[in-house]
Amino acid sequence: MKKTKVLLPFILFLLVLVATRAQEQTPIPEVEELLGKMTLQEKIGQLNLVTPGGGIATGAVVSENVEAKIKAGQVGALFGIAGPEKIKKAQEYAVNETRLGIPLFFGSDIIHGYRTTFPIPLGLSSSWDMDLIGEVARISASEATADGINWNFSPMVDIARDPRWGRVAEGAGEDPYLGSAIAQAMVKGYQGADLTAANTMIACVKHFALYGAPEAGRDYNSVDMGRLKMYNQYLPPYKAAIDAGVASVMTSFNDVDGIPATGNKWLLTELLRNEWGFNGFVVSDYTSVGEMIEHGMGDMQQVSALALKAGLDMDMVSEGLLNTLEKSVDQDIVSEEEITNACRRILEAKYKLGLFEDPYRYINPKRAKKEILTQENRKTAREFAARSFVLLKNHNEILPLKKEAKIALVGPLADSRSNMLGTWSPTGKHELAVTIIEGFRNVAPKAKINYAKGSNIVDDKDYAKRINVFGQRIDIDKRSPEIMLREAIEAAEASDVVVTVVGEATEMSGESSSRTDISIPEEQKKLIRAMVATGKPVVLVLMSGRPLTIPEEFELPVSILQVWHPGIEAGNAIADVVFGDYNPSGKLTSTWPRNIGQIPIYHSMKRTGRPSSTPDAYEKFKSNYLDVSNAPLIPFGFGLSYTKFAYSDLKVSKNEIGFGEDLDVSVTVKNTGDMDGEEVVQLYLRDVVRSVTPPGKQLKGFKKIFLKKGETKRVTLTLRPDDLKFYNSSLEFVAEPGDFEVFVGTNSEKTLKTGFTLKK
Template identity: 60%
Template sequence: MRRTLLLLVTLFSLLHIAAQTPDAKMKTFVAGLMSKMTLDEKIGQLNLVTPGWGVPTGSVVSKGVEDNIRKGRVGGLFGIFGPDKVRQAQTLAMNESRLKIPLIFGLDVIHGHKTIFPIPLGLSCSWDTALIERSARIAATEASADGLCWVFSPMVDIARDARWGRIAEGSGEDPYLGSKIARAMVKGYQGTDLTKDNTVMACVKHFALYGAAESGRDYNTTDMSRIRMYNEYLPPYKAAVDAGVGSVMSSFNEIDGIPATGNRWLLTNLLRTQWGFKGFVVSDYTSVNEMIAHGMGDLQAVSAQALNAGLDMDMVGEGFLTTLQKSLKAGTVTTKQIDDACRRILEAKYRLGLFDDPFRYVNDTRPGKEILTAENRQAAREIAARSMVLLKNDRQVLPLKKSGTIALIGPLANNHTEMLGTWAVSGDNTKSITIQQGIQNVSGNSVSIVYAKGANITDDSAFAKRISPFAKPTEIDARHPDDMIHEAIDVAAKADAVVVVVGEAAEMSGESASRTDLDLPGSQRKLVEALIKTGKPLVVVLLNGRPLALPWLQEGASAILEAWFAGTEAGNAIADVLFGNYNPSGKLTTSFPRNVGQVPIYYNHKNTGRPFEGGDPKFKSDYLDVVNEPLYPFGYGLSYSSFSYDTVLLSETTLRPGQSITASVTVTNKGDVAGEETVQLYIRDMVGSVTRPLKELKGFKKIMLKAHEAVKVDFSITENELKFYNSDLKYAAEPGDFKVFIGTNSRDVKEAAFRLVK
């Protein structure tokens, strides 16, 4: 009888579990596992380390990793990839730890894994969320084939200061576009089922406001009002959370005087309570420990503060591992807080399917079939071409003819090393296509190419070493700089057109790569100025990770192509654009300043009480030495086609709640070739309870037009497009007058007016 009763109870339990929802099954499983865990093992799950077997992305490498894995004192690893290395570490956890809890494996997969796409700032200039999602999907497939299940991406920080090197990693200055891209990236990485072996868990970063670091200096203080946070800086993070992102990374900066990693308002009140985030929060690299330098106390104090704030996983610093038990005894943290953090990390592993199969992402046959394939490289080539922005094209110098002689000049013209850009930690620059190779591939035998390096990226050996502290310094030619320029001039004299490729070394932007000078390095500027003086048609190709201040170049060059760092297929993609195989369609997502004194500069700024609008500038908000406007505005980008916009027409001039207005414009391709145009919709709230921006992006549509074709483009405007956070942080639209602008960029627009009535 007793045996029968036990069997019935067991059967009932199994049937109960089988009837549970997937989420309930997960909670039941995790609760059962945690009931078997010691306190030390629970704290161990909160420990993320890098063993130094791969590519370090910070200044600290963890010690004693293998022993800690055996003791159940490691929750995850990052910095290693490849089935063999991942299998080695996972086998250690599964065979030699007490409870055999699988590890999670992460890496900085920022703009591709092995097939490298354009830097995120470049990707954003495509204004094509489907294309961006595709790049993340390919990156997820490659990363998962290499043993990874977690990527520290997307970086969604709004950035309006080109001095900040990490502007390269984000999507620019606008919260609306940034939110669209954040959603696309999360969807691309995570797909619809995280247990599939070709998806990875995304980690949105850096939460929050990291892109607003004072003076553009990395890791620096950030300070702003809540109303600005909610309206301008927080939307992309929330978009990623709403898209179901599995993890969030805290930022290095402080918020309201408290470092983000230990900020309870940020990590608990906002992220979890207001936004409903269900995943786990990981610190940035040693950011728990760095709270000591912020003045928040010793390692035990800051570790307790971070856990109390809502941080779940400590990256590299091991403050949780070494101090939480002491803090528990001291009463500064609770068992529930440790349990909650542990549970969230175990739930992430469950969602990834690691408890069903710890070796799900370890398959020796996948890398050869799924990494750096011909299909992936072709996608990278197409995506790179669509990220490039044509800034100038006098007298239709571009596209180049596939005939005659082209002089190819510049330190980046035949340079494998710098093609991938910053944060390509697993990329192989020897597999990148140089611009010289690309031009040869696209032009075939019909074009004669003559080459000269012309200049070093920099002539300053100390600066060259500073750029690349962990790798071979940027190369400096043994020849005298003047001799290199003379050679370039001689080469240019033999050519029908000159293409000069200049800009930054890859690591002149990115983390810990802030700059106060936004011009080309002096060696390169001297080269380009010498080439301008030759009078030859001069096409300048820019490779860089941030907006540069180049008014002299805009004046002197015949054509300027902003190519960013375009990735593995950079050379082929650039050549596709230069020769017209692809008609450029990229639009800037950051304003380009005229000089560094204008930054931070962005289109959606507010008016002052004394705006300069022409006439006498005295006692108006302006500069003595330069105009207020950027060199190139947000949304700017030319084409080999020429697009005209007719008058903006509104279906109604009064908008009521629950209704919509259709704003229409007819766009005509006046050119002789087909081309794509990104039609942009902006709205201005003319009177508000708080001051409102001069205009805000509220919609965009990318259209393809045949030569001389006209297309009518419609935008639906509802009350939702008019909402903002007021001084009470209430998200609402206020009745009154509005202007709607439609155009080819944020500056060149046609406008109409309507009124919201409630």
């Protein structure tokens, strides 16, 4: 017994040593040789990321004297420029005019396509199609690298459960399981199997961490969250990206446990590197090093040292590392070894890209002319956009419309080219987007289209000015609202059916675009009411970058097609669905609240000790509201089709399983309608009793299937051992024996139910 007690600490030491060494990367001889030649100043220069401006910035600061800094060896990477000529010139400065000729790499925000713009990420996630999402990333990488870009600030994998936060548009919604699958698909799509290939690029997962949970839904705001919630609900998509081999990580603007993420050693070193084994490099977000001063963490020298010692490798635009680290070394605040380690990770990334072998690998004017915005890519963008749309309601089965109908096409977004691409499309060209009226004419040339704008997106000029910061997204018409509304009524009265295109302008969601009122603007509500009052069948085509509160519209006798911001082929894709050339198959990846008072609301909320007996019932001394139901307006996973699907005969392969065993869950799905269609079969799990209070249900599997009309399929989803695990109060990833409930169905609320037991 005594011998065992003596050996135990030694065994633990060996296990820790083995784990630590497993995380260490084999040194790259070429990198180590280069490090041996570098001065301290040259190492610090590699940690500096700058932008000369000219593109869409994410802050008020633009780097100065960029050319001179490159030639002085004070720049490691550049972003905000594109095109073979410009990038070649900058690369020549680095290679030919610095002492060691270390090449730059070139970054960009390619969030949902480079020149070929796809739907916003929230829209893409609604496809629930990992092959599609991976292909979007692959095409994005192919086009971007053809224009000289080799580092992408994407994917954004922040879990977002507060739709007031504008950047919900950039992510995959509220669920960590789905978000993890999408993170992996995007990383693999960007990076491919070989980073030295000229059509692949470094991905950068962001924003590490918890950025999607700001207090009050206000961008850049503080985040306050316990470790259990972090590990079980918010961290999984970042971890999935790390496991997929993502080469870089970007820090977030918010604090974590009271320390800004950019200077948080627990986050960047203990969790990211030591626990998860990440071997790539970490870059700050735009000026987030310098912004730690406003957080109250010290002056520029102090926050720069804090960031480096925490595990940051590259400083985006603040230039705090560039201008203070040498002084901090002299004062023994940081060591040259810490700077060398950061520099090593930057150089290793350049080596993996093949830049030391050929600094001009990504500079090929022939590729730029041949591979960007091809007709094939535009065709793919059209197909993928259609697959992202979610049919929220089909009143009296108005949809799909006949191609010979008389159609009143009204609304401020029906002929708005500048609002099709969506937020965070700095490399797209709005002028090349297909408007909705153009799409209708392309797809249904025999239809009689009576167009009227009907209303402005908003009438408030000051509000419009804030939204138009990157160009005109809201055009306030010179005609009065009354005249525009009368024109829309006249168009409706002369038509068989009304298609009303309403929602958000592009920059009403996205970065620095938080809203406290996420309903459709009142100007557009008046238009919708007027169209319904005509007595004609009404279809709402709803465009937004976030879930909206639409209880009034949902109760009206209208059909509603949610199209997000669909990208460059927006009009054609919308017409394809409206006229039935494609049967919609999208499903929501964020819960839609009844009003902002329900926020946060999401499908995996925990039960309380005083749950309501039904979501719609009010009971005193139960967890509910006086004025509204607990239930969302539209649940997670919801989406209709032009056909119908029936679920039956839910079974598990075993009633009892042991630890480490898989479990098959099967269900019969039948297309009972009159059209071929696709359905997303969703599996949810509930751990009935466990040591940490469980969510009511959690998504743990899904499969997208195609069924011809009348066809029946037996669909099998497999639960893996890790699907039963969670982080307990000791932050151990464990499964506990006991009963589990299994739910399978068409959305998170409409499911069949069975169960099984995990044996001790």
